Amino acid sequence: xxxxxxxxxxxxxxxxxxxxxxxxxxxxxxxxxxxxxxxxxxxxxxxxxxxxxxxxxxxxxxxxxxxxxxxxxxxxxxxxxxxxxxxxxxxxxxxxxxxxxxxxxxxxxxxxxxxxxxxxxxxxxxxxxxxxxxxxxxxxxxxxxxxxxxxxxxxxxxxxxxxxxxxxxxxxxxxxxxxxxxxxxxxxxxxxxxxxxxxxxxxxxxxxxxxxxxxxxxxxxxxxxxxxxxxxxxxxxxxxxxxxxxxxxxxxxxxxxxx
Amino acid sequence: xxxxxxxxxxxxxxxxxxxxxxxxxxxxxxxxxxxxxxxxxxxxxxxxxxxxxxxxxxxxxxxxxxxxxxxxxxxxxxxxxxxxxxxxxxxxxxxxxxxxxxxxxxxxxxxxxxxxxxxxxxxxxxxxxxxxxxxxxxxxxxxxxxxxxxxxxxxxxxxxxxxxxxxxxxxxxxxxxxxxxxxxxxxxxxxxxxxxxxxxxxxxxxxxxxxxxx
Ligand SMILES: Nc1ncnc2c1ncn2[C@@H]1O[C@H](COP(=O)(O)OP(=O)(O)OP(=O)(O)O)[C@@H](O)[C@H]1O
Ligand SMILES: [Mg+2]
Numbered sequence: 014x015x016x017x018x019x020x021x022x023x024x025x026x027x028x029x030x031x032x033x034x035x036x037x038x039x040x041x042x043x044x045x046x047x048x049x050x051x052x053x054x055x056x057x058x059x060x061x062x063x064x065x066x067x068x069x070x071x072x073x074x075x076x077x078x079x080x081x082x083x084x085x086x087x088x089x090x091x092x093x094x095x096x097x098x099x100x101x102x103x104x105x106x107x108x109x110x111x112x113x114x115x116x117x118x119x120x121x122x123x124x125x126x127x128x129x130x131x132x133x134x135x136x137x138x139x140x141x142x143x144x145x146x147x148x149x150x151x152x153x154x155x156x157x158x159x160x161x162x163x164x165x166x167x168x169x170x171x172x173x174x175x176x177x178x179x180x181x182x183x184x185x186x187x188x189x190x191x192x193x194x195x196x197x198x199x200x201x202x203x204x205x206x207x208x209x210x211x212x213x214x215x216x217x218x219x220x221x222x223x224x225x226x227x228x229x230x231x232x233x234x235x236x237x238x239x240x241x242x243x244x245x246x247x248x249x250x251x252x253x254x255x256x257x258x259x260x261x262x263x264x265x266x267x268x269x270x271x272x
Numbered sequence: 273x274x275x276x277x278x279x280x281x282x283x284x285x286x287x288x289x290x291x292x293x294x295x296x297x298x299x300x301x302x303x304x305x306x307x308x309x310x311x312x313x314x315x316x317x318x319x320x321x322x323x324x325x326x327x328x329x330x331x332x333x334x335x336x337x338x339x340x341x342x343x344x345x346x347x348x349x350x351x352x353x354x355x356x357x358x359x360x361x362x363x364x365x366x367x368x369x370x371x372x373x374x375x376x377x378x379x380x381x382x383x384x385x386x387x388x389x390x391x392x393x394x395x396x397x398x399x400x401x402x403x404x405x406x407x408x409x410x411x412x413x414x415x416x417x418x419x420x421x422x423x424x425x426x427x428x429x430x431x432x433x434x435x436x437x438x439x440x441x442x443x444x445x446x447x448x449x450x451x452x453x454x455x456x457x458x459x460x461x462x463x464x465x466x467x468x469x470x471x472x473x474x475x476x477x478x479x480x481x482x483x484x485x486x
Contacts, residue, residue, distance in 0.1 A: 063393050091397065099395045109390035112484045113408040122404060123394035163485040181394060 014077060016041040016216055017185055022071035023083075024054075024061055031057045032068070033240040039185070039233070042214040046227035049237035050263060055220040058237070059187045062218070063103045064094050075100045075184055102178035102186040106193050108170040110162040110177070117158040120145040120177045127181070141180075148176040152206050168199030172206055179210075186210070188219045204230075224267060228252050236260045278447060278455050285443030286462065288357075292429040292439070296364040297422065303365060304372025311377055329370040335431050337363040342435045360432045364425075371421055379414040380406065383486070409486040419474040426466050 015038035024032040031054045039045050047055050060066040062073065064081075073081040080097045089097075110119050121141045128135030136144075149155045152172040162170055171191055178186055188207065192200035204226050210217065211230055221227050227234060227248070234251040236244040236259075244251055244260045255261050310322035329337070342359040346352035354362060383406050391401035433442040440462060444455040 065389055065392055095395045095397065098393055101393070103389075103393040105386055105390065107384075107386055109384070109386035111387070111390070111405050112486050113412075123391075123396055126396060126400055126404070161484050177394070 015039055016076055018072075018074040019062070020072040020074075022058070022061060022068050022073070024057055024066060024068045031240050032061065035071070035237075035240075035242055037233075037235060037242065037245060039216060039218070041216055043232040044211050044217045044219065044230055045233045045235060046231040047218065047220045047235045047237060048222070048224065048227060048263075049235075049243075050266075053237040054240045055237055056189055059103060059189050059218065059220060062185075062187060063101045064098045065103075099181055100184045102181060102183035104171070104174050104178050104186070104188045104191050106190040108162075108167070108174045108194070110170055110174055112162050115159050115161060116149065116154065116165070116173050117142065117145055119162070119173060120148060120180045123177075124180050145176070145180055148179050149173075151179075151209070152176045153202075166199060167195045168202045171195065171203045175203075175206055175210075179215075185216045185218060188217065188221070190220055190222065192221070192223060222267075224252070224264075236263065238263070278452070278458070281446075282440055282443050282455060282458060282462070285438050285440035288432060288437055288439040289426075289429045291357075292360060292364060292432055293426055295361050296368050296425060296429075299361075299365040300368035300372055303369035305376055307369055307373035308376035308380065311373060312380065326370045326373060329367055330374075334363065334367050334428060335434055337367055338431055338434055356435050356437055359435065360437060364428070368421070368425060372418070375414050375417045375421065376410065378417075379410040382413055383409050408481075412481045412484070412486050415474065415478055415481070419470070422474075423467050423470055426463065426470065 017039040019038070020036050022032055022035040023030070035054075035058060037045070047058070049055055057066060061068045068081065068083065070083040071081070072079060072083070080100065111122065114122060121138075124136075124141045124145075125138060128141060146155060146158060149158055152175055154169060154172055154176070157165060157169065157173075162173070165173065171194075175186075175191075191207070192203050195203065200223065204223065207217070207219065207226075208230055219227070219231070229248075231248050234244075234246060234248050235242050236251060236255075236257070238259045244255055244257045251260065252264070255264065307322060307326065311319055311326060313319045313322070338360055341354065341363040342356060345354055345359075387405055387409070388401055391405045396404070430439055430441045432439045438446075440459050444459040447455040
């Protein structure tokens with residue numbers, strides 16, 4: 014059974030149809046990369062999955078649980094939406110760390126708030142911090158635990174953002190162009206962390222312009238164009254033998270840019 | 273008239289100056305936040321109503337508002353309901369709350385959307401996002417404009433005299449009527465010291481918050 018199943022997801026902003034029926038599924042531990050030109054709806058898709066935007070139509074099922082179904086039109090309460098969000102994690106292009114908190118506090122804040130609501134059953138602050146330190150160690154930044162975000166490089170900030178998202182143990186971790194805001198020499202350290210997450214079986218959806226990386230790390234590639242999935246398949250299928258003209262044109266253009 | 277006699281009488285005036293300053297701050301700081309939320313409300317009629325209110329209060333001279341608060345309620349009801357002091361406080365609190373609300377609103381709206389979204393995807397509630405994530409960033413952003421406004425408040429307290437409250441300037445001016453000039457300068461020194469202390473306090477907080485950038 015797939016861990017994530019998205020069916021016929023549609024989203025418009027006013028008259029602008031941004032997602033026109035997106036369907037795909039993802040198995041546990043798989044890595045999906047989404048590529049496509051600017052404005053094709055990649056960010057919007059991730060935002061719908063994370064319930065920052067509400068889709069107009071479609072279904073989202075995680076681990077057999079129907080999280081979103083446009084046919085059941087009942088307004089969801091804030092509490093329900095919050096619980097659903099916890100199935101997903103999102104790493105932003107612009108990191109969005111909380112500047113007033115230390116690196117450690119950035120990671121523990123949300124977890125502490127969640128655990129506090131459980132009353133006595135919740136984890137203690139010390140347990141949460143211990144867990145956060147493990148995550149920091151995993152992204153190679155344990156020695157920065159008490160630094161503030163403004164004291165870190167972009168690559169380090171993004172690695173903290175990844176640790177922050179992992180702290181809530183989401184079923185599926187989403188990345189929206191995690192290296193686009195970084196200098197080229199810093200992208201490597203972030204990609205390395207993502208690669209390591211794959212190796213420990215993290216289910217991930219990565220929107221990226223790093224074609225080489227997508228090809229290496231992914232089990233599945235989606236090429237999006239104008240709000241639809243133009244092409245979907247294994248990296249070999251999509252990169253080596255694209256069927257759609259749009260996909261071919263996109264790759265040609267990407268390679269032109271590199272040269 | 274001796275130095276001590278003058279000092280005592282100026283202190284009598286100072287008492288009002290300080291009370292008006294402290295009470296206005298105490299009440300207007302939170303009220304301003306309520307007004308700011310009103311003006312940012314998604315319920316448009318409320319937002320427009322609050323914005324119109326803020327426009328009126330900021331557009332009419334504070335001096336006139338003090339006079340209105342003192343005379344009008346009593347006139348309408350046939351008997352005075354607010355004492356001189358309470359009408360000054362009411363006028364000052366509402367006036368400053370409106371100024372503060374605009375500073376708050378500017379500060380809140382200047383925080384990047386990504387900060388809210390980061391809180392959302394981490395499962396935080398709206399209240400948690402505001403108090404745990406946004407507020408401290410807003411505080412840092414608005415510290416400088418707030419210090420301006422608070423320093424203006426120190427000097428605006430003198431307006432209380434229009435409804436015959438003898439605040440410190442009025443007290444000093446009474447001596448000038450008798451040909452005694454130095455209490456005026458004495459008073460100036462008092463204001464300088466007051467503002468000096470405030471500047472130090474705000475400087476302290478600015479320094480305290482300088483460990484992070486927003
Ligand atoms: N909040 C919004 N309101 C209105 N239109 C929006 C909003 N967000 C996105 N759009 C529109 O939706 C379309 C798709 O945007 P989206 O950000 O999903 O594209 P993208 O594939 O992520 O592009 P990029 O590679 O540049 O990040 C664009 O035409 C954009 O103008
Ligand atoms: Mg995007």
